[in-house]
Amino acid sequence: MDNIEKRLMCPICLDYCKQAVECSKCINLYCKNCADSLSDKKCALCRESTEFHISNFARRAINEIPVNCDFCSAKSTIGDLEAHLEKCEKKSITCQICDLKLTKISFLNHVSSNHLDKALHKTELFNDILANKFVQSTQFLNSTLNGTHSIDTKINSKNKKKARLGATGKYYCGAQLDDFCSCCDGFCGTKSGCNCSGCMELDIRFRLLPKGWLVNRDGFAAKKSSETGKTYCGRKNMMGVPLCDGYCGPNNGPNCPACQKLDEQVKRRYSKLI
Ligand SMILES: [Zn+2]
Ligand SMILES: [Zn+2]
Ligand SMILES: [Zn+2]
Ligand SMILES: [Zn+2]
Ligand SMILES: [Zn+2]
Ligand SMILES: [Zn+2]
Ligand SMILES: [Zn+2]
Structure with missing residues:
Protein backbone atom coordinates (compact mmCIF):
# COMPACT_ATOMS: atom_id res chain seq x y z
CA MET A 1 0.00 0.00 0.00
CA GLU A 64 -11.82 4.83 -6.91
CA ILE A 65 -9.72 2.39 -4.88
CA PRO A 66 -9.90 -1.04 -6.53
CA VAL A 67 -11.38 -3.91 -4.54
CA ASN A 68 -12.50 -7.40 -5.45
CA CYS A 69 -15.95 -8.69 -4.65
CA ASP A 70 -15.70 -11.12 -1.70
CA PHE A 71 -18.22 -13.45 -3.31
CA CYS A 72 -17.27 -13.67 -6.99
CA SER A 73 -13.87 -11.93 -6.88
CA ALA A 74 -14.93 -9.63 -9.73
CA LYS A 75 -12.89 -6.43 -9.93
CA SER A 76 -14.72 -3.41 -8.60
CA THR A 77 -14.00 -0.21 -6.69
CA ILE A 78 -15.01 0.87 -3.20
CA GLY A 79 -17.50 3.28 -4.76
CA ASP A 80 -19.05 0.70 -7.10
CA LEU A 81 -19.02 -2.32 -4.81
CA GLU A 82 -22.48 -1.75 -3.40
CA ALA A 83 -24.05 -1.64 -6.85
CA HIS A 84 -22.12 -4.77 -7.81
CA LEU A 85 -23.34 -6.64 -4.72
CA GLU A 86 -26.93 -5.88 -5.74
CA LYS A 87 -26.42 -7.98 -8.86
CA CYS A 88 -23.60 -10.30 -7.81
CA GLU A 89 -24.68 -13.82 -8.72
CA LYS A 90 -22.41 -15.47 -6.16
CA LYS A 91 -23.53 -13.31 -3.26
CA SER A 92 -25.30 -15.38 -0.67
CA ILE A 93 -28.97 -14.93 0.03
CA THR A 94 -30.89 -16.58 2.85
CA CYS A 95 -33.67 -19.04 2.11
CA GLN A 96 -36.66 -17.68 4.00
CA ILE A 97 -38.07 -21.15 4.51
CA CYS A 98 -35.11 -23.03 6.00
CA ASP A 99 -32.62 -20.22 6.74
CA LEU A 100 -29.90 -21.81 4.65
CA LYS A 101 -27.42 -19.42 3.03
CA LEU A 102 -27.11 -19.98 -0.71
CA THR A 103 -25.76 -18.26 -3.78
CA LYS A 104 -28.26 -16.67 -6.11
CA ILE A 105 -27.46 -19.35 -8.67
CA SER A 106 -28.12 -22.27 -6.37
CA PHE A 107 -31.13 -20.67 -4.69
CA LEU A 108 -33.66 -21.61 -7.31
CA ASN A 109 -32.54 -25.20 -7.49
CA HIS A 110 -32.60 -25.36 -3.72
CA VAL A 111 -36.17 -24.09 -3.55
CA SER A 112 -37.44 -26.24 -6.39
CA SER A 113 -35.93 -29.41 -4.98
CA ASN A 114 -36.60 -28.78 -1.29
CA HIS A 115 -39.74 -26.77 -0.85
CA LEU A 116 -41.42 -26.07 -4.13
CA ASP A 117 -44.98 -26.26 -2.77
CA LYS A 118 -44.30 -23.86 0.04
CA ALA A 119 -42.32 -21.54 -2.17
CA LEU A 120 -45.03 -21.34 -4.76
CA HIS A 121 -47.61 -20.48 -2.16
CA LYS A 122 -45.26 -17.98 -0.58
CA THR A 123 -45.41 -15.74 -3.57
CA GLU A 124 -43.51 -13.06 -1.75
CA LEU A 125 -40.57 -15.41 -1.44
CA PHE A 126 -40.53 -16.95 -4.84
CA ASN A 127 -41.89 -14.42 -7.23
CA ASP A 128 -40.79 -11.41 -5.26
CA ILE A 129 -37.20 -12.40 -5.02
CA LEU A 130 -36.91 -13.78 -8.48
CA ALA A 131 -39.29 -11.69 -10.48
CA ASN A 132 -40.35 -8.53 -8.71
CA LYS A 133 -37.06 -7.69 -7.12
CA PHE A 134 -35.49 -8.40 -10.43
CA VAL A 135 -37.96 -6.09 -12.16
CA GLN A 136 -37.44 -3.39 -9.56
CA SER A 137 -33.69 -3.49 -9.75
CA THR A 138 -33.69 -3.35 -13.52
CA GLN A 139 -36.27 -0.58 -13.51
CA PHE A 140 -34.08 1.27 -11.08
CA LEU A 141 -31.04 0.79 -13.25
CA ASN A 142 -32.93 1.86 -16.33
CA SER A 143 -34.28 4.96 -14.66
CA THR A 144 -30.87 5.99 -13.40
CA LEU A 145 -29.67 5.73 -16.94
CA ASN A 146 -32.56 7.97 -17.98
CA GLY A 147 -34.06 5.25 -20.10
CA THR A 148 -31.83 6.36 -22.95
CA HIS A 149 -29.44 3.49 -22.85
CA SER A 150 -30.44 0.30 -21.11
CA ILE A 151 -27.61 -1.79 -19.79
CA ASP A 152 -30.08 -4.65 -19.64
CA THR A 153 -29.94 -5.18 -23.35
CA LYS A 154 -29.19 -8.75 -24.30
CA ILE A 155 -28.92 -10.40 -27.69
CA ASN A 156 -31.71 -12.77 -28.67
CA SER A 157 -29.67 -15.74 -29.89
CA LYS A 158 -32.36 -16.91 -32.30
CA ASN A 159 -32.87 -13.78 -34.40
CA LYS A 160 -29.76 -11.84 -33.23
CA LYS A 161 -31.92 -8.82 -32.38
CA LYS A 162 -31.39 -6.70 -29.28
CA ALA A 163 -33.84 -7.56 -26.51
CA ARG A 164 -34.66 -5.24 -23.62
CA LEU A 165 -36.43 -5.73 -20.34
CA GLY A 166 -40.03 -4.50 -20.49
CA ALA A 167 -42.35 -3.38 -17.69
CA THR A 168 -43.06 -7.04 -16.88
CA GLY A 169 -39.37 -7.83 -16.35
CA LYS A 170 -39.46 -10.04 -19.44
CA TYR A 171 -37.19 -9.59 -22.43
CA TYR A 172 -38.66 -8.24 -25.66
CA CYS A 173 -37.03 -7.78 -29.08
CA GLY A 174 -39.94 -6.25 -31.04
CA ALA A 175 -39.69 -8.86 -33.82
CA GLN A 176 -42.64 -10.86 -35.10
CA LEU A 177 -43.76 -13.61 -32.73
CA ASP A 178 -43.05 -17.20 -33.78
CA ASP A 179 -46.75 -17.93 -34.21
CA PHE A 180 -50.20 -16.39 -33.80
CA CYS A 181 -51.12 -15.36 -30.31
CA SER A 182 -54.74 -14.66 -29.32
CA CYS A 183 -53.72 -12.04 -26.75
CA CYS A 184 -51.16 -9.90 -28.60
CA ASP A 185 -50.63 -7.86 -31.76
CA GLY A 186 -48.24 -10.43 -33.24
CA PHE A 187 -45.05 -8.73 -32.09
CA CYS A 188 -42.65 -9.46 -29.25
CA GLY A 189 -43.32 -6.69 -26.68
CA THR A 190 -41.98 -4.20 -26.75
CA LYS A 191 -43.04 -3.23 -23.20
CA SER A 192 -45.35 -6.01 -22.03
CA GLY A 193 -47.29 -9.08 -23.10
CA CYS A 194 -45.98 -12.29 -24.65
CA ASN A 195 -42.51 -12.63 -26.07
CA CYS A 196 -40.91 -14.69 -28.83
CA SER A 197 -39.13 -17.98 -28.11
CA GLY A 198 -35.67 -16.38 -28.31
CA CYS A 199 -36.65 -13.78 -25.72
CA MET A 200 -38.25 -16.43 -23.49
CA GLU A 201 -34.90 -18.19 -23.60
CA LEU A 202 -33.33 -14.99 -22.23
CA ASP A 203 -36.00 -14.80 -19.49
CA ILE A 204 -35.15 -18.34 -18.41
CA ARG A 205 -31.41 -17.82 -18.57
CA PHE A 206 -31.23 -14.51 -16.73
CA ARG A 207 -33.67 -15.49 -14.01
CA LEU A 208 -31.66 -18.67 -13.53
CA LEU A 209 -34.80 -20.79 -13.80
CA PRO A 210 -34.37 -24.56 -13.61
CA LYS A 211 -35.47 -26.77 -16.47
CA GLY A 212 -39.23 -26.87 -17.07
CA TRP A 213 -39.91 -23.29 -15.99
CA LEU A 214 -41.18 -20.48 -18.22
CA VAL A 215 -42.16 -16.87 -17.51
CA ASN A 216 -45.80 -15.98 -18.18
CA ARG A 217 -46.95 -12.84 -20.01
CA ASP A 218 -47.38 -11.00 -16.69
CA GLY A 219 -43.72 -11.63 -15.86
CA PHE A 220 -44.14 -14.43 -13.31
CA ALA A 221 -42.18 -17.67 -13.33
CA ALA A 222 -44.47 -20.65 -13.89
CA LYS A 223 -44.18 -24.42 -14.19
CA LYS A 224 -46.36 -27.23 -15.50
CA SER A 225 -47.94 -29.38 -12.78
CA SER A 226 -47.48 -33.12 -13.16
CA GLU A 227 -50.85 -33.55 -11.47
CA THR A 228 -53.07 -31.61 -13.89
CA GLY A 229 -50.74 -30.85 -16.81
CA LYS A 230 -51.61 -27.16 -16.41
CA THR A 231 -49.06 -24.38 -15.90
CA TYR A 232 -49.16 -22.47 -12.61
CA CYS A 233 -47.34 -19.36 -11.35
CA GLY A 234 -48.43 -19.65 -7.70
CA ARG A 235 -49.63 -16.07 -7.48
CA LYS A 236 -52.59 -15.11 -5.36
CA ASN A 237 -54.43 -13.45 -8.22
CA MET A 238 -57.55 -15.59 -8.48
CA MET A 239 -59.70 -14.35 -5.63
CA GLY A 240 -63.39 -14.95 -6.29
CA VAL A 241 -62.83 -17.62 -8.96
CA PRO A 242 -65.21 -20.56 -8.32
CA LEU A 243 -63.58 -23.80 -7.08
CA CYS A 244 -60.32 -21.98 -6.45
CA ASP A 245 -58.47 -21.10 -3.24
CA GLY A 246 -57.35 -17.81 -4.76
CA TYR A 247 -53.95 -19.06 -5.89
CA CYS A 248 -52.87 -20.02 -9.39
CA GLY A 249 -51.96 -23.64 -8.54
CA PRO A 250 -49.39 -24.44 -7.56
CA ASN A 251 -50.30 -28.11 -8.08
CA ASN A 252 -53.95 -28.23 -9.10
CA GLY A 253 -57.12 -26.24 -9.62
CA PRO A 254 -57.72 -23.56 -12.24
CA ASN A 255 -54.80 -21.48 -13.49
CA CYS A 256 -54.64 -17.72 -14.06
CA PRO A 257 -55.23 -16.15 -17.51
CA ALA A 258 -51.50 -15.54 -18.06
CA CYS A 259 -50.70 -19.18 -17.27
CA GLN A 260 -53.58 -20.37 -19.49
CA LYS A 261 -51.85 -18.57 -22.37
CA LEU A 262 -48.62 -20.40 -21.52
CA ASP A 263 -50.52 -23.70 -21.77
CA GLU A 264 -51.46 -22.78 -25.36
CA GLN A 265 -48.04 -21.43 -26.29
CA VAL A 266 -45.94 -24.18 -24.78
CA LYS A 267 -47.29 -26.61 -27.36
CA ARG A 268 -45.68 -24.72 -30.23
CA ARG A 269 -43.76 -21.54 -29.52
CA TYR A 270 -41.93 -22.62 -26.39
CA SER A 271 -41.94 -26.39 -26.92
CA LYS A 272 -38.16 -26.56 -27.30
CA LEU A 273 -37.53 -24.62 -24.08
CA ILE A 274 -38.96 -26.97 -21.48
ZN1 LIG B 1 -5.91 17.41 13.56
ZN1 LIG C 1 -19.60 -10.34 -6.89
ZN1 LIG D 1 -13.07 5.50 10.99
ZN1 LIG E 1 -34.58 -23.60 2.01
ZN1 LIG F 1 -38.43 -11.38 -28.88
ZN1 LIG G 1 -49.86 -13.04 -26.51
ZN1 LIG H 1 -50.64 -18.21 -13.03
Whole structure:
Protein backbone atom coordinates (compact mmCIF):
# COMPACT_ATOMS: atom_id res chain seq x y z
CA MET A 1 0.00 0.00 0.00
CA ASP A 2 1.48 3.35 -0.95
CA ASN A 3 1.52 6.47 1.16
CA ILE A 4 -1.45 8.09 -0.53
CA GLU A 5 -3.61 5.07 0.22
CA LYS A 6 -2.38 5.03 3.81
CA ARG A 7 -3.39 8.66 4.17
CA LEU A 8 -6.92 7.72 3.17
CA MET A 9 -7.24 5.41 6.18
CA CYS A 10 -9.01 6.52 9.33
CA PRO A 11 -6.71 6.60 12.42
CA ILE A 12 -9.58 5.41 14.60
CA CYS A 13 -11.10 2.41 12.79
CA LEU A 14 -8.01 1.75 10.63
CA ASP A 15 -10.12 1.24 7.52
CA TYR A 16 -10.62 3.52 4.52
CA CYS A 17 -12.55 6.58 5.67
CA LYS A 18 -16.29 6.25 5.21
CA GLN A 19 -17.79 9.64 4.30
CA ALA A 20 -14.36 11.17 4.78
CA VAL A 21 -13.97 14.39 6.76
CA GLU A 22 -10.73 16.21 7.53
CA CYS A 23 -9.37 17.99 10.58
CA SER A 24 -9.24 21.69 9.73
CA LYS A 25 -5.99 22.03 11.74
CA CYS A 26 -3.84 19.11 10.53
CA ILE A 27 -5.83 17.97 7.45
CA ASN A 28 -5.77 14.33 8.57
CA LEU A 29 -8.77 12.33 7.43
CA TYR A 30 -11.36 10.51 9.51
CA CYS A 31 -14.64 8.71 8.88
CA LYS A 32 -17.50 11.07 9.60
CA ASN A 33 -18.79 8.75 12.32
CA CYS A 34 -15.35 8.27 13.86
CA ALA A 35 -14.77 12.04 13.95
CA ASP A 36 -18.18 12.53 15.58
CA SER A 37 -17.16 10.06 18.27
CA LEU A 38 -14.06 12.06 19.33
CA SER A 39 -14.57 13.65 22.71
CA ASP A 40 -14.57 17.46 22.82
CA LYS A 41 -13.97 17.50 19.06
CA LYS A 42 -10.27 17.04 19.78
CA CYS A 43 -8.33 15.60 16.84
CA ALA A 44 -6.69 12.30 17.82
CA LEU A 45 -3.59 13.15 15.79
CA CYS A 46 -2.84 16.85 16.35
CA ARG A 47 -4.63 17.01 19.72
CA GLU A 48 -6.15 20.39 18.86
CA SER A 49 -9.79 21.32 19.32
CA THR A 50 -10.93 21.46 15.76
CA GLU A 51 -13.68 21.41 13.15
CA PHE A 52 -14.11 18.55 10.74
CA HIS A 53 -14.97 19.36 7.14
CA ILE A 54 -16.17 17.10 4.34
CA SER A 55 -13.29 16.15 2.07
CA ASN A 56 -14.71 15.66 -1.39
CA PHE A 57 -11.27 14.97 -2.75
CA ALA A 58 -10.69 12.11 -0.31
CA ARG A 59 -14.19 10.73 -0.87
CA ARG A 60 -13.60 10.60 -4.60
CA ALA A 61 -10.14 9.06 -4.21
CA ILE A 62 -11.47 6.39 -1.83
CA ASN A 63 -14.35 5.56 -4.19
CA GLU A 64 -11.82 4.83 -6.91
CA ILE A 65 -9.72 2.39 -4.88
CA PRO A 66 -9.90 -1.04 -6.53
CA VAL A 67 -11.38 -3.91 -4.54
CA ASN A 68 -12.50 -7.40 -5.45
CA CYS A 69 -15.95 -8.69 -4.65
CA ASP A 70 -15.70 -11.12 -1.70
CA PHE A 71 -18.22 -13.45 -3.31
CA CYS A 72 -17.27 -13.67 -6.99
CA SER A 73 -13.87 -11.93 -6.88
CA ALA A 74 -14.93 -9.63 -9.73
CA LYS A 75 -12.89 -6.43 -9.93
CA SER A 76 -14.72 -3.41 -8.60
CA THR A 77 -14.00 -0.21 -6.69
CA ILE A 78 -15.01 0.87 -3.20
CA GLY A 79 -17.50 3.28 -4.76
CA ASP A 80 -19.05 0.70 -7.10
CA LEU A 81 -19.02 -2.32 -4.81
CA GLU A 82 -22.48 -1.75 -3.40
CA ALA A 83 -24.05 -1.64 -6.85
CA HIS A 84 -22.12 -4.77 -7.81
CA LEU A 85 -23.34 -6.64 -4.72
CA GLU A 86 -26.93 -5.88 -5.74
CA LYS A 87 -26.42 -7.98 -8.86
CA CYS A 88 -23.60 -10.30 -7.81
CA GLU A 89 -24.68 -13.82 -8.72
CA LYS A 90 -22.41 -15.47 -6.16
CA LYS A 91 -23.53 -13.31 -3.26
CA SER A 92 -25.30 -15.38 -0.67
CA ILE A 93 -28.97 -14.93 0.03
CA THR A 94 -30.89 -16.58 2.85
CA CYS A 95 -33.67 -19.04 2.11
CA GLN A 96 -36.66 -17.68 4.00
CA ILE A 97 -38.07 -21.15 4.51
CA CYS A 98 -35.11 -23.03 6.00
CA ASP A 99 -32.62 -20.22 6.74
CA LEU A 100 -29.90 -21.81 4.65
CA LYS A 101 -27.42 -19.42 3.03
CA LEU A 102 -27.11 -19.98 -0.71
CA THR A 103 -25.76 -18.26 -3.78
CA LYS A 104 -28.26 -16.67 -6.11
CA ILE A 105 -27.46 -19.35 -8.67
CA SER A 106 -28.12 -22.27 -6.37
CA PHE A 107 -31.13 -20.67 -4.69
CA LEU A 108 -33.66 -21.61 -7.31
CA ASN A 109 -32.54 -25.20 -7.49
CA HIS A 110 -32.60 -25.36 -3.72
CA VAL A 111 -36.17 -24.09 -3.55
CA SER A 112 -37.44 -26.24 -6.39
CA SER A 113 -35.93 -29.41 -4.98
CA ASN A 114 -36.60 -28.78 -1.29
CA HIS A 115 -39.74 -26.77 -0.85
CA LEU A 116 -41.42 -26.07 -4.13
CA ASP A 117 -44.98 -26.26 -2.77
CA LYS A 118 -44.30 -23.86 0.04
CA ALA A 119 -42.32 -21.54 -2.17
CA LEU A 120 -45.03 -21.34 -4.76
CA HIS A 121 -47.61 -20.48 -2.16
CA LYS A 122 -45.26 -17.98 -0.58
CA THR A 123 -45.41 -15.74 -3.57
CA GLU A 124 -43.51 -13.06 -1.75
CA LEU A 125 -40.57 -15.41 -1.44
CA PHE A 126 -40.53 -16.95 -4.84
CA ASN A 127 -41.89 -14.42 -7.23
CA ASP A 128 -40.79 -11.41 -5.26
CA ILE A 129 -37.20 -12.40 -5.02
CA LEU A 130 -36.91 -13.78 -8.48
CA ALA A 131 -39.29 -11.69 -10.48
CA ASN A 132 -40.35 -8.53 -8.71
CA LYS A 133 -37.06 -7.69 -7.12
CA PHE A 134 -35.49 -8.40 -10.43
CA VAL A 135 -37.96 -6.09 -12.16
CA GLN A 136 -37.44 -3.39 -9.56
CA SER A 137 -33.69 -3.49 -9.75
CA THR A 138 -33.69 -3.35 -13.52
CA GLN A 139 -36.27 -0.58 -13.51
CA PHE A 140 -34.08 1.27 -11.08
CA LEU A 141 -31.04 0.79 -13.25
CA ASN A 142 -32.93 1.86 -16.33
CA SER A 143 -34.28 4.96 -14.66
CA THR A 144 -30.87 5.99 -13.40
CA LEU A 145 -29.67 5.73 -16.94
CA ASN A 146 -32.56 7.97 -17.98
CA GLY A 147 -34.06 5.25 -20.10
CA THR A 148 -31.83 6.36 -22.95
CA HIS A 149 -29.44 3.49 -22.85
CA SER A 150 -30.44 0.30 -21.11
CA ILE A 151 -27.61 -1.79 -19.79
CA ASP A 152 -30.08 -4.65 -19.64
CA THR A 153 -29.94 -5.18 -23.35
CA LYS A 154 -29.19 -8.75 -24.30
CA ILE A 155 -28.92 -10.40 -27.69
CA ASN A 156 -31.71 -12.77 -28.67
CA SER A 157 -29.67 -15.74 -29.89
CA LYS A 158 -32.36 -16.91 -32.30
CA ASN A 159 -32.87 -13.78 -34.40
CA LYS A 160 -29.76 -11.84 -33.23
CA LYS A 161 -31.92 -8.82 -32.38
CA LYS A 162 -31.39 -6.70 -29.28
CA ALA A 163 -33.84 -7.56 -26.51
CA ARG A 164 -34.66 -5.24 -23.62
CA LEU A 165 -36.43 -5.73 -20.34
CA GLY A 166 -40.03 -4.50 -20.49
CA ALA A 167 -42.35 -3.38 -17.69
CA THR A 168 -43.06 -7.04 -16.88
CA GLY A 169 -39.37 -7.83 -16.35
CA LYS A 170 -39.46 -10.04 -19.44
CA TYR A 171 -37.19 -9.59 -22.43
CA TYR A 172 -38.66 -8.24 -25.66
CA CYS A 173 -37.03 -7.78 -29.08
CA GLY A 174 -39.94 -6.25 -31.04
CA ALA A 175 -39.69 -8.86 -33.82
CA GLN A 176 -42.64 -10.86 -35.10
CA LEU A 177 -43.76 -13.61 -32.73
CA ASP A 178 -43.05 -17.20 -33.78
CA ASP A 179 -46.75 -17.93 -34.21
CA PHE A 180 -50.20 -16.39 -33.80
CA CYS A 181 -51.12 -15.36 -30.31
CA SER A 182 -54.74 -14.66 -29.32
CA CYS A 183 -53.72 -12.04 -26.75
CA CYS A 184 -51.16 -9.90 -28.60
CA ASP A 185 -50.63 -7.86 -31.76
CA GLY A 186 -48.24 -10.43 -33.24
CA PHE A 187 -45.05 -8.73 -32.09
CA CYS A 188 -42.65 -9.46 -29.25
CA GLY A 189 -43.32 -6.69 -26.68
CA THR A 190 -41.98 -4.20 -26.75
CA LYS A 191 -43.04 -3.23 -23.20
CA SER A 192 -45.35 -6.01 -22.03
CA GLY A 193 -47.29 -9.08 -23.10
CA CYS A 194 -45.98 -12.29 -24.65
CA ASN A 195 -42.51 -12.63 -26.07
CA CYS A 196 -40.91 -14.69 -28.83
CA SER A 197 -39.13 -17.98 -28.11
CA GLY A 198 -35.67 -16.38 -28.31
CA CYS A 199 -36.65 -13.78 -25.72
CA MET A 200 -38.25 -16.43 -23.49
CA GLU A 201 -34.90 -18.19 -23.60
CA LEU A 202 -33.33 -14.99 -22.23
CA ASP A 203 -36.00 -14.80 -19.49
CA ILE A 204 -35.15 -18.34 -18.41
CA ARG A 205 -31.41 -17.82 -18.57
CA PHE A 206 -31.23 -14.51 -16.73
CA ARG A 207 -33.67 -15.49 -14.01
CA LEU A 208 -31.66 -18.67 -13.53
CA LEU A 209 -34.80 -20.79 -13.80
CA PRO A 210 -34.37 -24.56 -13.61
CA LYS A 211 -35.47 -26.77 -16.47
CA GLY A 212 -39.23 -26.87 -17.07
CA TRP A 213 -39.91 -23.29 -15.99
CA LEU A 214 -41.18 -20.48 -18.22
CA VAL A 215 -42.16 -16.87 -17.51
CA ASN A 216 -45.80 -15.98 -18.18
CA ARG A 217 -46.95 -12.84 -20.01
CA ASP A 218 -47.38 -11.00 -16.69
CA GLY A 219 -43.72 -11.63 -15.86
CA PHE A 220 -44.14 -14.43 -13.31
CA ALA A 221 -42.18 -17.67 -13.33
CA ALA A 222 -44.47 -20.65 -13.89
CA LYS A 223 -44.18 -24.42 -14.19
CA LYS A 224 -46.36 -27.23 -15.50
CA SER A 225 -47.94 -29.38 -12.78
CA SER A 226 -47.48 -33.12 -13.16
CA GLU A 227 -50.85 -33.55 -11.47
CA THR A 228 -53.07 -31.61 -13.89
CA GLY A 229 -50.74 -30.85 -16.81
CA LYS A 230 -51.61 -27.16 -16.41
CA THR A 231 -49.06 -24.38 -15.90
CA TYR A 232 -49.16 -22.47 -12.61
CA CYS A 233 -47.34 -19.36 -11.35
CA GLY A 234 -48.43 -19.65 -7.70
CA ARG A 235 -49.63 -16.07 -7.48
CA LYS A 236 -52.59 -15.11 -5.36
CA ASN A 237 -54.43 -13.45 -8.22
CA MET A 238 -57.55 -15.59 -8.48
CA MET A 239 -59.70 -14.35 -5.63
CA GLY A 240 -63.39 -14.95 -6.29
CA VAL A 241 -62.83 -17.62 -8.96
CA PRO A 242 -65.21 -20.56 -8.32
CA LEU A 243 -63.58 -23.80 -7.08
CA CYS A 244 -60.32 -21.98 -6.45
CA ASP A 245 -58.47 -21.10 -3.24
CA GLY A 246 -57.35 -17.81 -4.76
CA TYR A 247 -53.95 -19.06 -5.89
CA CYS A 248 -52.87 -20.02 -9.39
CA GLY A 249 -51.96 -23.64 -8.54
CA PRO A 250 -49.39 -24.44 -7.56
CA ASN A 251 -50.30 -28.11 -8.08
CA ASN A 252 -53.95 -28.23 -9.10
CA GLY A 253 -57.12 -26.24 -9.62
CA PRO A 254 -57.72 -23.56 -12.24
CA ASN A 255 -54.80 -21.48 -13.49
CA CYS A 256 -54.64 -17.72 -14.06
CA PRO A 257 -55.23 -16.15 -17.51
CA ALA A 258 -51.50 -15.54 -18.06
CA CYS A 259 -50.70 -19.18 -17.27
CA GLN A 260 -53.58 -20.37 -19.49
CA LYS A 261 -51.85 -18.57 -22.37
CA LEU A 262 -48.62 -20.40 -21.52
CA ASP A 263 -50.52 -23.70 -21.77
CA GLU A 264 -51.46 -22.78 -25.36
CA GLN A 265 -48.04 -21.43 -26.29
CA VAL A 266 -45.94 -24.18 -24.78
CA LYS A 267 -47.29 -26.61 -27.36
CA ARG A 268 -45.68 -24.72 -30.23
CA ARG A 269 -43.76 -21.54 -29.52
CA TYR A 270 -41.93 -22.62 -26.39
CA SER A 271 -41.94 -26.39 -26.92
CA LYS A 272 -38.16 -26.56 -27.30
CA LEU A 273 -37.53 -24.62 -24.08
CA ILE A 274 -38.96 -26.97 -21.48
ZN1 LIG B 1 -13.07 5.50 10.99
ZN1 LIG C 1 -5.91 17.41 13.56
ZN1 LIG D 1 -19.60 -10.34 -6.89
ZN1 LIG E 1 -34.58 -23.60 2.01
ZN1 LIG F 1 -38.43 -11.38 -28.88
ZN1 LIG G 1 -49.86 -13.04 -26.51
ZN1 LIG H 1 -50.64 -18.21 -13.03
